Amino acid sequence: MLILSVVSIFFFGCANNPKSDSDLPRIAMAGIAIESSTFSPAVSHEDAFRTHTGDSIFSLYPFLSPDSSIINEATWLPTLRSRAMPGGIVSRATYESLVTQTLERLANVLPLDGLFFDIHGAMSVEGLDDPEGDFLVRVREVIGTDVVISTCMDLHGSVSPRLAQNTDLITCYRLAPHEDFMESKKRAVTNLLARLKSGKGKPAYKAWIPVPILLPGEKTSTRIEPGKSLYGAIPSVIDGEKVMDASIWMSYPWADEPRNHGVVVTYGDDKAAVGKAAEELANHFWRVRHDFEFVAPTASWEEAIQTAIASDKKPFIISDTGDNPTAGGAGDVTWTLTRILDHPAFKKANGPSLIYASIPGKAFVDQAKEIGVGGLIDATAGAEIDDRYAPPVRIKGEIMAIEDQDEGRQTAVVVKSGSVSVIVTKRRAAYHYENDFTRLGLNPRESDILIVKIGYLVPELYDMRADWIMALTPGGVNQDLMQLDYQRINRPMFPLDADMEDPDLSVRYISSSDEIKR
Known part of the structure; x- marks a missing residue:
């Protein structure tokens, strides 16, 4: 060959x-x-x-x-x-x-x-x-x-x-x-x-x-x-x-x-x-x-979600930064999604519309495919790799869409739970483009809140935003470097050693x- x-x-x-x-x-x-x-x-x-x-x-x-x-x-x-x-x-x-x-x-x-x-x-x-x-x-x-x-x-x-x-x-x-x-x-x-x-x-x-x-x-x-x-x-x-x-x-x-x-x-x-x-x-x-x-305003998760709920701008985009798969995160941390599904504002279908992109769950997707669009599913996803912050998240709701791609490409389902549309993927994924959502029957421009596992927004999402905040959430690419246990980088290093002397340049x-x- x-x-x-x-x-x-x-x-x-x-x-x-x-x-x-x-x-x-x-x-x-x-x-x-x-x-x-x-x-x-x-x-x-x-x-x-x-x-x-x-x-x-x-x-x-x-x-x-x-x-x-x-x-x-x-x-x-x-x-x-x-x-x-x-x-x-x-x-x-x-x-x-x-x-x-x-x-x-x-x-x-x-x-x-x-x-x-x-x-x-x-x-x-x-x-x-x-x-x-x-x-x-x-x-x-x-x-x-x-x-x-x-x-x-x-x-x-x-x-x-x-x-x-x-x-x-x-x-x-x-x-x-x-x-x-x-x-x-x-x-x-x-x-x-x-x-x-x-x-x-x-x-x-x-x-x-x-x-x-x-x-x-x-x-x-x-x-x-x-x-x-x-x-x-x-x-x-x-x-x-x-x-x-x-x-x-x-x-x-x-x-x-x-x-x-x-x-x-x-x-x-x-x-x-x-x-x-x-x-x-x-x-x-x-x-x-x-x-x-930071390229955008930052806040704790609690501050970020309350700001988004109170806003009349849509889509209000929240970056779920700590587990960003485009920066090296595992992509399956459930910490943020667990809090969304537990939040009282999103329990009813007439609550603020929210799209969450995304959480991987192979077994969840396979089960959803067996049930079919319009059926109800009650299963867990995520935290198969990184369960340090939260266990697999229980997602209970109606299956709104199934995207079954060709071999080697992404397979995803959309589940509606209260006013939240959760995208669950067979493999970890990053959602960067409007078409990533519209082919699943979702309209991100009309959603009150759009949450993506990303840091700074790629151009298409950046242009789409009506407002934007980066939530400082936990994960393998935590934005708060002071929380990381560095053992081998050269020190002193700015900003870890903020008062260090000027180096030889x-x-x-x-x-x-x-x-x-x-």
Whole structure:
């Protein structure tokens, strides 16, 4: 099967690259991406990952479509790209399996001139620190040190010195929410192409500055200050070949590893310019550290629900933040839903209309499918993985809708209990788009209250909101970092050590990838 895949890749490259010859750079594409919390009891196994191999990888990158402007600039050699919804720590067996598959495919497309390394940067693995750094070292051992590697990451990833050293061109998103994720990936690819086509290869200098700040993404949104201006300053320090690119990583606060802290990386061919750019951004980051605030008003659960009930704006959106599956939560904490179903305001059908999205419960969904739409169900869901805060929740009501998707896709049911419409899913899920609700017969715009397991709202929900509050609820991605039992991150760290002295933010130059450093 692997031989057939390689042959398929070869013919895809030829069909979409009529000028293909020995002068075109050979660029492979690979990556494993997940954001995983070590403060959640969940474990991510291989079935949580959606893996693309061979030609299917091209579907992930519109800028490499058959009619794109750069498809004919290289011989593209996709190997394996695997991505999972954020979740718990990755099992070591899963990590080893995905890495081994990637390395085997890379070995079969050698020799290479370049590699597009597409990762998230916040993967946690059982018994292993800095998985992305480990992964890249193992990639280097297969493809060699002459290959130019361009890496693209989420700004909530972490950049260890090992990762920075073994890559050559590294960049990350500049917007949170990540509306520029595809633009950033394209930047990583076009920077790689430019260096290969010009013959300049690896940039002469890389600067890496750790910034001892660790904040939740909900406090570092680029929609508001100071994140907006901090990331907005990046283009001003980029100066062609002198400083090719500059990036700021906020890192990921729900993993307890020494690498988890803010980082600035710049690179280019002018040592002084590269160092100056890194120091300028690092000092800017540190200077505004006290100004980071939550992107929306926050409150305890009790305050949030009373505010929503009293409001005449709809939909009034409440973010159930502590178990946000898009940040690494288990997704099945029942603490909030239990309180909703027990609240007297929602006991009767004519109470304030509320949609709750969502809680997983495979057995619940299977039972609902047997009963059918219009039938009554009385069963429990949730808390199969994370029952630290509340047990499985009892949901008793009428089955209003059943969405039975094709194999491999989500199956969900809607149960009406009093004035509450609860979405119960076969697997944990995040509801981001209006269509996620309307295909279940729900109208989120007309609901008095809409509760989603998410932190900062994705653009479609953000545009839909009439009002919004983030409830500080418990879970594996608790927004109150002071409640997390950090044991291994470097200290002092702001804001955990709010009165810490100013750190040394002078430039640290990272050596070239000409030598593999493990």
